Amino acid sequence: MLRGKQRDTAIIKKLDEWRQSSPDWPRAIETGIRLLRLSIDTKARMTPPQPHLSRDAISSLLLKGQSILPFAELALDGPLLEETFQAAVPILTGARADTQDDSQRLWQLAANTPLLRQVARDYYNGTPLSATAVEHCIDAALLEDCLRAALAPFLWAHSEALSELVAQELWRRKSCPACGGTADFAYLEAEAGARWLMCSRCSLEWLFQRVQCPYCATQKHESLSYRTNTQGIYQLYTCEECRCYIKAIDLRRAGAEVLLPLERVLTADLDRQAKEAGYRPGSRPASWSQPAD
């Protein structure tokens, strides 16, 4: 499976081919594609970050159940973060017809360098953004989406630098070993069918139990189920304990040429099916308001 720069190049090539034929994507996919492109383009402009710890130091953190990357270690280029945030605003507000008034306020927030850094830290550390959102009259879910999009390329660059140093056998937790985020996509590997999770924030991949909810961690067989599409390539794992779902792709059927970040976006119809059946994406807070698809 392609990774790193080669994968980015392959994704951009595909997106360019599609742009030529200008397919009429559903809005959820269109938004996801534009954000993915923004992430890849931004990542290409950065100096790749160097891991701040050795493999041994990383392993000792993992043994203690601690994620690797504290906010202070993130190489955040202020002007590039501001630019990426501002580029994400029209993509995300365009997807929500009722939030046009927020655009101006989001731009102002991004132009305030200390404030942008503070909300980026709050988002990263899981501190609720509701107080900042109220103070600046911005929809909290929209603010979180903009931060997610703005930080994604930075976190992704870090996770690419770290992924080879993560001793997978030391970590079977539901949070990301790099950034502490939750997963929003999974795949079953081509060889043995083991399940890997993919972080919703930094895109790091980590090995996880096949029969365990990646959100509430229940292992009760009767609470966990999955459904698969007719070709058996895509799966939707659901949990009755926390009513969350995660999408997955089976590489034993889909082949090795799969571009995971693109699959995560293109499978928007699985999100629709899951939501219609009453499940929510586990990588989002329960209070998160769903944008119209």
Ligand SMILES: [Zn+2]
């Ligand atoms: Zn992560």
Ligand SMILES: [Zn+2]
């Ligand atoms: Zn659960």
